[in-house]
Amino acid sequence: MTTVRAAISQTTWTGDKASMLDKHEGFARDAAAQGAQVVCFQELFYGPYFGITQDKKYYRFAEQADGPIVQRFAALAKELGVVTVLPIYEEAETGVYYNTSVLVDADGTVLGKYRKHHLPHLDRFWEKFYFRPGNLGYPVFETAVGRVGMYICYDRHFPEGWRELGLNDAHIVFNPNATKPGLSNRLWEVEGPAAAVANGYFVLQPNRVGREDNEYGDLAVDFYGTSQVIDPRGNFVGERGSGEHEELLVRDLDMNMVLEMRDDWQFYRDRRPDSYTKIAKP
Numbered sequence: 354m355t356t357v358r359a360a361i362s363q364t365t366w367t368g369d370k371a372s373m374l375d376k377h378e379g380f381a382r383d384a385a386a387q388g389a390q391v392v393c394f395q396e397l398f399y400g401p402y403f404g405i406t407q408d409k410k411y412y413r414f415a416e417q418a419d420g421p422i423v424q425r426f427a428a429l430a431k432e433l434g435v436v437t438v439l440p441i442y443e444e445a446e447t448g449v450y451y452n453t454s455v456l457v458d459a460d461g462t463v464l465g466k467y468r469k470h471h472l473p474h475l476d477r478f479w480e481k482f483y484f485r486p487g488n489l490g491y492p493v494f495e496t497a498v499g500r501v502g503m504y505i506c507y508d509r510h511f512p513e514g515w516r517e518l519g520l521n522d523a524h525i526v527f528n529p530n531a532t533k534p535g536l537s538n539r540l541w542e543v544e545g546p547a548a549a550v551a552n553g554y555f556v557l558q559p560n561r562v563g564r565e566d567n568e569y570g571d572l573a574v575d576f577y578g579t580s581q582v583i584d585p586r587g588n589f590v591g592e593r594g595s596g597e598h599e600e601l602l603v604r605d606l607d608m609n610m611v612l613e614m615r616d617d618w619q620f621y622r623d624r625r626p627d628s629y630t631k632i633a634k635p
Contacts, residue, residue: 357498357525357606359555360384360392363580364599365563366401370414373399374422378429380601385433387603390459391498393438393527395559395580396506397452400442401568402531402561402576404473407482415444418466423455431461436496438503440529442483443468452484452505454529459497467492469505470514477533477574480507491517499608500524506531509544509558512551513632519552519621524611526552530560533574541579546587553615555590555606556583562599582606585614 362380367373377394384392396402399422403411416422423439430437436459443453443466452469468487472480491514493502502523508514509528518526526548532541541560549556562578580594582604590604615621 355608357391357608358387358389358603359498359525359557359582359606360387360389360601360603361527361557361559361580361582361594362392362394362599362601363559363562363578363594364395365561365576366565366568368567370399374425378426381426381429381433381435381437383601384603385435389435389603391436391438391496391501391525393529393557393559394440395561396440396529396531397442398440398529401565404480404483404531405477405565405569405572405574407479411483412448412450415442415450417445418443418453418455419463420444423457423463427457427461427463430457430459434459434497436498436501438501438527438529440505445485450484451487452480453487454503454505454527456494456496456501456503458494464494464496465492467503467505469508471508471511473507477572478507491521493518493521493523498525502526504528509548510540512548515548515552519554523552523554524608525555525557525606528556528558530558531576532560533576538577541577545581545583546589549583549585550587550614550618551620553585553618553620554611555585555608557581558583559602560594562595562597585610 470487502518561576566573
């Protein structure tokens with residue numbers, strides 16, 4: 354497939370799960386109407402970003418990876434013929450939770466999932482209260498739009514996982530986010546392009562946008578949106594998303610660029626894993 358039309362969405366918390374699910378169904382239908390062949394939502398797409406506080410009530414947002422939400426959107430993926438990336442709060446077993454992205458193919462088949470490996474635990478990002486670290490490696494799946502991998506939010510600060518996805522021959526990596534202003538602003542601008550260049554694949558990064566003060570009041574943070582699509586040469590594909598408003602970005606990916614970049618820059622050939630003595634050590 355030479356060109357893939359991809360969509361990523363950004364929004365804020367509406368105040369209830371039902372309307373969030375409806376909103377994201379709307380994003381998927383809009384994307385399909387614009388010819389998109391794949392769509393990815395933001396991190397923990399159907400709830401608030403509950404890492405703001407440490408409160409057991411948010412455990413109730415978790416469900417199994419084959420639960421009602423995934424089933425609903427798998428049926429929608431089949432109806433629309435659109436590959437769909439679903440960043441959910443997964444209950445693996447009673448009381449055991451992960452921050453997970455589920456990948457659904459264009460025929461509605463659930464291909465598999467990725468569990469977030471790297472978990473922040475700092476002010477208003479109390480993720481270790483909610484999640485166990487991922488334990489499924491860095492899988493890449495053959496889909497109707499090519500070879501797709503997933504990496505979630507804080508993961509993006511760790512180049513090792515990006516490289517694992519490249520070594521598994523990802524051509525597109527989706528990186529859903531819930532990212533706020535502060536130390537991360539400059540990193541948001543450079544990490545996606547750096548990962549795309551170093552590994553020779555497309556990076557697509559949806560991010561939440563706006564204040565979720567309807568849930569957290571004065572504790573709420575201002576997610577800065579600016580969702581972005583990056584090609585294998587590190588360039589933005591089209592404009593970045595709004596920094597303030599809900600948006601659906603639809604962009605065309607020239608998949609020939611993956612092979613061209615990897616042929617021009619033989620980073621995989623010239624790697625020296627025999628010389629990397631500390632990377633895999635704690």
